[in-house]
Amino acid sequence: MTGQGEKRFIPYGRQSLDEDDIAAVVEVLRSDWLTTGPKVHEFEQALAETAGTAEAVVVSNGTAALHAIAYAMGIQPGDEVIVTPITFASSANCVAFLGASPVFADVDPATLCIDPSAVERRITDRTKAIIAVDYAGQPCDYDALQKIADDHGLILIDDGCHAIGGTYKQRPVGSLAKATAFSFHPVKHVATGEGGAVATDDADFAARVRLFRNHGITTDFRQREASGSWFYEMVDLGFNYRLTDIQCALGVSQLKKLPWSIRRRQEIAAVYRQAFSEIEGITPLAVRPDVSHAYHLFVVQVDAERAGIGRPDLFNALRAGGIGVNVHYIPVHLHPFYRNTYGTKPGDCPVAEAAYERIISLPMYPAMTDDDVQYVIAAVRDALVSRG
Numbered sequence: 001m002t003g004q005g006e007k008r009f010i011p012y013g014r015q016s017l018d019e020d021d022i023a024a025v026v027e028v029l030r031s032d033w034l035t036t037g038p039k040v041h042e043f044e045q046a047l048a049e050t051a052g053t054a055e056a057v058v059v060s061n062g063t064a065a066l067h068a069i070a071y072a073m074g075i076q077p078g079d080e081v082i083v084t085p086i087t088f089a090s091s092a093n094c095v096a097f098l099g100a101s102p103v104f105a106d107v108d109p110a111t112l113c114i115d116p117s118a119v120e121r122r123i124t125d126r127t128k129a130i131i132a133v134d135y136a137g138q139p140c141d142y143d144a145l146q147k148i149a150d151d152h153g154l155i156l157i158d159d160g161c162h163a164i165g166g167t168y169k170q171r172p173v174g175s176l177a178k179a180t181a182f183s184f185h186p187v188k189h190v191a192t193g194e195g196g197a198v199a200t201d202d203a204d205f206a207a208r209v210r211l212f213r214n215h216g217i218t219t220d221f222r223q224r225e226a227s228g229s230w231f232y233e234m235v236d237l238g239f240n241y242r243l244t245d246i247q248c249a250l251g252v253s254q255l256k257k258l259p260w261s262i263r264r265r266q267e268i269a270a271v272y273r274q275a276f277s278e279i280e281g282i283t284p285l286a287v288r289p290d291v292s293h294a295y296h297l298f299v300v301q302v303d304a305e306r307a308g309i310g311r312p313d314l315f316n317a318l319r320a321g322g323i324g325v326n327v328h329y330i331p332v333h334l335h336p337f338y339r340n341t342y343g344t345k346p347g348d349c350p351v352a353e354a355a356y357e358r359i360i361s362l363p364m365y366p367a368m369t370d371d372d373v374q375y376v377i378a379a380v381r382d383a384l385v386s387r388g
Helices: 019-029 038-051 062-073 090-096 116-122 142-152 203-213 221-227 245-255 258-276 311-320 336-342 350-356 370-387
Strands: 055-059 080-083 101-104 127-133 155-159 179-183 196-200 282-284 298-302 359-362
Touching: 019 245, 038 055, 038 179, 038 196, 038 245, 055 062, 055 203, 062 090, 062 127, 062 155, 062 179, 062 196, 062 203, 080 090, 090 101, 090 127, 101 336, 116 142, 127 142, 142 155, 196 203, 258 282, 258 298, 258 370, 311 359, 311 370
Parallel strands: 080 101, 080 127, 127 155, 155 179
Antiparallel strands: 055 196, 179 196, 282 298, 298 359
């Protein structure tokens, strides 16, 4: 297809592990603590430092982080929470889990981050909070969102699952809202297999998250061991959302490589942007000048008329050529659950719906070689030429 030799497969994302990561996990496997042990606290401290917050609480995945945040906010039936349609379903599901109503606000057409003006139009007397998503790794316009939240007495939450290591106006993702959710899925910047965290400056909020991740029980096993006590009380209905010491040890090791990961992702993005500036009809999402983009994803929009090929045909051509492109995401309000449960429908978020028909995620992960990046660019160019 590209004339570059043997065919290969380049996924849209993957973990990057080294011998230090393996040694960190082995050390825990040989220790006395596989879960609720000292590595949990160590990982939490390192995360809080990265996020620029007083507190970080690790949980079993990014969805659990969002669920715990919604719980800690006191979301309940009858409440509304404004969310974005261009995200993974968990950003809205965490509201539905608690019997409240997600309300979808449209996105900025240039960045696909939630549009503050659309948020303001969705506020009612039932609105309790706003959940912004740092789509693809780009922080949202938090000054505008926080002003809206303050003006209306709302809580602002950051779904930063794409964006750990990014910044907004030189402030780290994690410190931009009341609380921030992170994810440590293998395609994310910090991989623990599965895993997540909540970052916040509010000690009471963090305490509620810790309660929720541990069945609603006031102490965990390690705390009881340290105090020589067997007694505990379940004071609320929580979940088992704990993260193991095995995973936390991997997280501590991975977090040390986050600066390298961000730098390499930004290098790859710069090469992509230069190349696609010269390719008609393939347009990367815009980047605001006041952010440092973490590039969990590299998303382009395909203009079928100018490119001579639509997104579906380009997707199929790249997949056939060994490029593991993906689409992030089907707008959440168009999923059958939301249409059947909340009455959402096509036309509710026209900008997001139009973007969905054009977007495609190209490979983006720090272990990509320069040759891998050029292979992807050549594959895109060849797909367009073959249709020209």
